[in-house]
Amino acid sequence: MKKDIYSPSDLESVDFDKDIGYPGKTPYTRGVYPSMYSKQLWTMRQYAGYGTSIETNKRFKYLLEQGQTGLSVAFDLPTQLGYDSDNSLCKGEVGKVGVSIDTLADIEDLFRDIPIEKISTSMTINSTAIIVLAMYIALAEKRGLPLESIRGTTQNDILKEYVARGTYIYPPKSSLKLILDIFQYCSSNMPKWNTISISGYHIREAGSNAVQELAFTLANGIEYVKLALASGLKIDDFAPRLSFFFSSSMDFFEEIAKFRAARWLWSDIITNRFHSKSDKSKRLRFHTQTSGASLTAQQPENNIVRVTLEALSAVLGGTQSLHTNSYDEALSLPTEKAVKIALRTQQMIGYETNIPSTVDPLGGSYFIENKTKEICTEVEKYLDIIEKQGGMVKAIESGYIQKEIQDNAYMLHENLHSKIDKQVGVNCFTEENNQDIKLLKVDPKNEVQQVEKLNKVKQDRNNQKVEICLANIKTAVKANDNLMQPIIDAVKEYATLEEIANILRKEYGEYTESIF
Amino acid sequence: MIDSLTNGVKNQEEYAIAKSITVLEDESNDLSVSLRKEIYKTNSQTYVLGITGSPGAGKSTLISSLVNHLDNQMKIGIISIDPSNKYSGGALLGDRIRMSNLFTKKNIFIRSMSNRGIFGGLNKSIFDVVQLFSFAKYDLVIVETIGVGQNEIDISEIADTVLVISAPESGDSIQIIKAGLMEIADIYVINKADLSGSDKMEFLLKDNIQTNTKNNWTPRIIKIQANSGKNVDGLLELTLEHKDFLTQNNQLFSRRKLLLQKNIRESVIKKVTNNYIDPKIQSKEFKDSIKNVTCGKISFDETVNNLVHEIEKDIKNEN
Amino acid sequence: MSKPIRVLIAKPGLDGHDRGAKIIARGLKDAGMEVIYTGIKQTPEKIARTALQEDIDVLGLSILSGAHNYLFPEIMRLLNENKDKEVLVIAGGIIPLSDYPALKEAGISEIFPPGSSIEEIASFIKNNVHSK
Numbered sequence: 001m002k003k004d005i006y007s008p009s010d011l012e013s014v015d016f017d018k019d020i021g022y023p024g025k026t027p028y029t030r031g032v033y034p035s036m037y038s039k040q041l042w043t044m045r046q047y048a049g050y051g052t053s054i055e056t057n058k059r060f061k062y063l064l065e066q067g068q069t070g071l072s073v074a075f076d077l078p079t080q081l082g083y084d085s086d087n088s089l090c091k092g093e094v095g096k097v098g099v100s101i102d103t104l105a106d107i108e109d110l111f112r113d114i115p116i117e118k119i120s121t122s123m124t125i126n127s128t129a130i131i132v133l134a135m136y137i138a139l140a141e142k143r144g145l146p147l148e149s150i151r152g153t154t155q156n157d158i159l160k161e162y163v164a165r166g167t168y169i170y171p172p173k174s175s176l177k178l179i180l181d182i183f184q185y186c187s188s189n190m191p192k193w194n195t196i197s198i199s200g201y202h203i204r205e206a207g208s209n210a211v212q213e214l215a216f217t218l219a220n221g222i223e224y225v226k227l228a229l230a231s232g233l234k235i236d237d238f239a240p241r242l243s244f245f246f247s248s249s250m251d252f253f254e255e256i257a258k259f260r261a262a263r264w265l266w267s268d269i270i271t272n273r274f275h276s277k278s279d280k281s282k283r284l285r286f287h288t289q290t291s292g293a294s295l296t297a298q299q300p301e302n303n304i305v306r307v308t309l310e311a312l313s314a315v316l317g318g319t320q321s322l323h324t325n326s327y328d329e330a331l332s333l334p335t336e337k338a339v340k341i342a343l344r345t346q347q348m349i350g351y352e353t354n355i356p357s358t359v360d361p362l363g364g365s366y367f368i369e370n371k372t373k374e375i376c377t378e379v380e381k382y383l384d385i386i387e388k389q390g391g392m393v394k395a396i397e398s399g400y401i402q403k404e405i406q407d408n409a410y411m412l413h414e415n416l417h418s419k420i421d422k423q424v425g426v427n428c429f430t431e432e433n434n435q436d437i438k439l440l441k442v443d444p445k446n447e448v449q450q451v452e453k454l455n456k457v458k459q460d461r462n463n464q465k466v467e468i469c470l471a472n473i474k475t476a477v478k479a480n481d482n483l484m485q486p487i488i489d490a491v492k493e494y495a496t497l498e499e500i501a502n503i504l505r506k507e508y509g510e511y512t513e514s515i516f
Numbered sequence: 517m518i519d520s521l522t523n524g525v526k527n528q529e530e531y532a533i534a535k536s537i538t539v540l541e542d543e544s545n546d547l548s549v550s551l552r553k554e555i556y557k558t559n560s561q562t563y564v565l566g567i568t569g570s571p572g573a574g575k576s577t578l579i580s581s582l583v584n585h586l587d588n589q590m591k592i593g594i595i596s597i598d599p600s601n602k603y604s605g606g607a608l609l610g611d612r613i614r615m616s617n618l619f620t621k622k623n624i625f626i627r628s629m630s631n632r633g634i635f636g637g638l639n640k641s642i643f644d645v646v647q648l649f650s651f652a653k654y655d656l657v658i659v660e661t662i663g664v665g666q667n668e669i670d671i672s673e674i675a676d677t678v679l680v681i682s683a684p685e686s687g688d689s690i691q692i693i694k695a696g697l698m699e700i701a702d703i704y705v706i707n708k709a710d711l712s713g714s715d716k717m718e719f720l721l722k723d724n725i726q727t728n729t730k731n732n733w734t735p736r737i738i739k740i741q742a743n744s745g746k747n748v749d750g751l752l753e754l755t756l757e758h759k760d761f762l763t764q765n766n767q768l769f770s771r772r773k774l775l776l777q778k779n780i781r782e783s784v785i786k787k788v789t790n791n792y793i794d795p796k797i798q799s800k801e802f803k804d805s806i807k808n809v810t811c812g813k814i815s816f817d818e819t820v821n822n823l824v825h826e827i828e829k830d831i832k833n834e835n
Numbered sequence: 836m837s838k839p840i841r842v843l844i845a846k847p848g849l850d851g852h853d854r855g856a857k858i859i860a861r862g863l864k865d866a867g868m869e870v871i872y873t874g875i876k877q878t879p880e881k882i883a884r885t886a887l888q889e890d891i892d893v894l895g896l897s898i899l900s901g902a903h904n905y906l907f908p909e910i911m912r913l914l915n916e917n918k919d920k921e922v923l924v925i926a927g928g929i930i931p932l933s934d935y936p937a938l939k940e941a942g943i944s945e946i947f948p949p950g951s952s953i954e955e956i957a958s959f960i961k962n963n964v965h966s967k
Binding site: 077078080081089090091092093096097161164165166167205206207293296297298330331332333406409410413416417423426427439442444512513 | 848849850851852853854857858861862874875876878900901902903904905906909929931932933948949950952953954
Binding site: 171509512 | 572613614616617743744
């Protein structure tokens with residue numbers, strides 16, 4: 001229960017060693033590294049991508065020139081759903097919410113003149129993660145780079161797609177098999193690759209509250225760990241490469257407490273449930289994005305301030321990397337100007353405020369510690385409920401998770417319109433004619449160019465070799481073998497994303513939404 | 517108007533069928549009387565498959581899977597019924613989500629209906645809609661209802677073959693037995709057969725199975741996986757077996773006559789109540805006379821008899 | 836009791852952001868309407884066929900993928916092919932103001948940006964559904 005004032009009595013149930021401790025030590029409540037930002041700032045990583053790979057390549061270079069320290073690729077929906085740009089289902093979608101990728105030729109253009117061995121690249125890709133990662137590996141190998149040097153993350157978190165984001169293709173069981181293939185391949189070939197980014201962001205954006213975001217994300221995490229263990233992997237071989245992704249929204253202190261609680265809970269889960277012996281496995285490292293749902297289409301410049309506050313929560317909560325939203329994103333993809341302001345916002349927090357010089361400056365606050373503990377307790381209640389239902393896959397299949405999220409989303413909507421919750425420019429301090437900003441227009445010609453490029457690649461490649469590679473994938477699917485290598489071989493011959501995805505579609509079937 | 521509508525339905529034009537359902541659903545619609553007159557003239561009867569079970573058991577998924585196993589030359593009408601909110605009168609009709617792959621199939625017509633607050637059963641308009649599909653010479657009508665409350669009893673009257681579907685995860689079996697679903701099923705379908713608990717469920721259901729005294733059919737049990745289509749062909753065979761059984765025993769469509777009889781009876785009652793009984797009961801005169809009962813001037817039974825006489829007179833006078 | 840207004844809430848485009856669509860579906864139900872909800876990734880063909888079979892009064896389109904300038908006119912074209920009756924079409928999602936005129940020209944009656952209330956949408960429907 002929220003109170004006006006917190007005091008030492010609110011810390012009675014909090015034990016310093018068990019609940020708080022020191023940064024860089026279990027239970028990691030205060031941060032995963034001993035010196036946190038005082039030695040090195042978080043990675044400033046703006047999610048970007050639109051149109052063709054050539055266009056996005058320009059945006060990437062621009063961001064790196066502006067002082068961004070990692071790349072984060074947004075893919076368009078056809079790429080995320082395993083369709084090529086010339087599929088009739090994709091009309092109007094090519095290059096819209098991200099960059100369009102059909103073949104390795106697009107990945108080559110996307111990273112042209114960017115030293116991928118020196119930066120880390122994060123990719124928001126899930127159901128087609130294995131194909132896109134294969135293309136990235138093919139690029140590295142073609143450049144003669146050792147895979148051990150390649151750093152980055154594939155989101156690869158399919159479970160949240162079924163409850164919140166919708167870019168699934170295959171049924172859960174087959175999707176999980178693909179994730180496992182990536183785990184196994186990377187654990188022996190790409191030690192610096194984060195194989196999965198277990199994402200609460202989209203669960204939150206779909207309308208859940210902070211506790212639900214955390215509970216459902218950790219429950220997904222538990223499911224992935226169980227999966228990997230069942231396949232014979234050892235906990236401490238893969239757990240250090242698991243990473244997380246959370247939202248930072250407007251309830252300033254609650255968000256900070258949420259991030260701290262997340263670390264405590266994961267450390268506890270990995271230690272007590274999965275019996276890890278390595279501290280590296282127990283560290284919950286996470287990326288944060290400021291909340292898209294908190295942005296308003298009304299008086300869009302106000303969003304700059306919202307993003308600032310949300311970014312500050314993330315930093316005070318100890319994030320490892322951060323994307324700050326652009327002020328125009330409730331209206332369209334961001335312009336270069338808007339993206340620059342968003343990046344500058346992080347840079348100001350990092351370089352001007354002196355906030356990074358102290359690790360977990362709010363540690364010990366009556367309110368923050370009490371709130372952290374409270375969130376842990378609430379999350380554990382949910383985890384129990386999910387466990388009783390037989391785990392997260394069951395809870396998703398029964399619709400329990402979706403229903404919880406939808407109920408909360410509906411409540412938030414009602415609260416906003418009955419003005420229990422306030423939103424400046426939306427239900428108070430409103431103005432007429434309040435959208436007067438310049439927006440990015442994605443050129444519809446991109447779609448035509450992309451299709452032309454795809455046709456050209458198909459003409460120039462050795463189709464006989466492509467056929468052989470595709471047949472090899474099919475054989476591997478039937479034999480239930482690891483698909484990573486056959487897919488790498490195929491993309492090197494410029495097999496298309498859809499050609500590969502279609503083999504899997506045929507063998508695994510397609511999932512359709514079943515719950516409302 | 518009515519001619520173009522009925523001709524359209526005869527030609528299986530979707531616009532006409534859709535519009536006609538709207539008319540039949542809405543008793544206040546002036547066209548409904550003449551439309552009903554037309555569609556009940558036909559002798560053609562369409563086989564009706566009823567599917568019921570609790571929410572989440574997999575009814576719509578099963579329909580989708582069943583239809584994919586059938587010849588795509590067959591004209592199939594699917595009626596999917598969800599409850600409406602008794603306060604707002606609104607309804608959220610979400611069954612289509614699980615039938616998305618049927619939306620563009622030329623031979624399939626899907627209509628979502630709410631029970632529009634009429635409790636205690638499938639409303640008469642669903643019977644009318646089934647009749648409409650018969651009139652349009654559809655080959656099959658599938659009616660999907662949720663199995664709570666009294667709805668199931670009606671599906672057994674409207675459908676020639678009733679499938680009761682349940683899934684082990686929801687601990688359905690006890691509910692099914694309690695809710696009386698046991699008595700209406702021609703075939704029990706255990707969905708999600710891959711889940712643990714499906715064997716136990718089968719056992720429990722087998723234990724409670726009884727030969728239907730009405731027609732000597734012993735209900736069958738089958739385990740399937742609706743989402744992957746596993747054993748759906750087996751279910752289809754059982755369904756046809758039941759249909760053949762009905763045909764051989766001259767029982768196919770026989771329930772339809774009984775239902776027609778029942779519906780006519782209910783419509784008569786409703787009409788007489790609205791037009792004759794209620795105006796009398798609600799009249800000031802009658803309300804005043806009630807005190808004569810309480811003070812002993814006239815007996816309860818005499819009051820009833822007097823009222824019946826008056827109503828009889830009214831009806832006679834009107835003719 | 837008069838016949839309830841029948842609404843189809845459809846999500847064209849490939850995005851899976853159905854939070855808004857589901858809130859609207861639920862809200863319009865509470866406002867006494869019969870709401871048909873068909874899930875994400877609906878093609879224009881699916882939407883038009885559903886509209887025809889369900890004999891709807893209102894079509895609500897929700898999209899966040901940015902493909903509205905192609906998809907909405909395509910949906911309107913197919914709806915008009917139905918020629919059954921005039922359907923009131925409204926839309927919501929991430930749609931820049933500068934796209935409004937062309938979409939309204941194509942036949943979308945009103946566009947509700949994020950932050951619109953259910954009351955607003957329900958009363959727009961009630962005031963405009965029969966005038967169409």
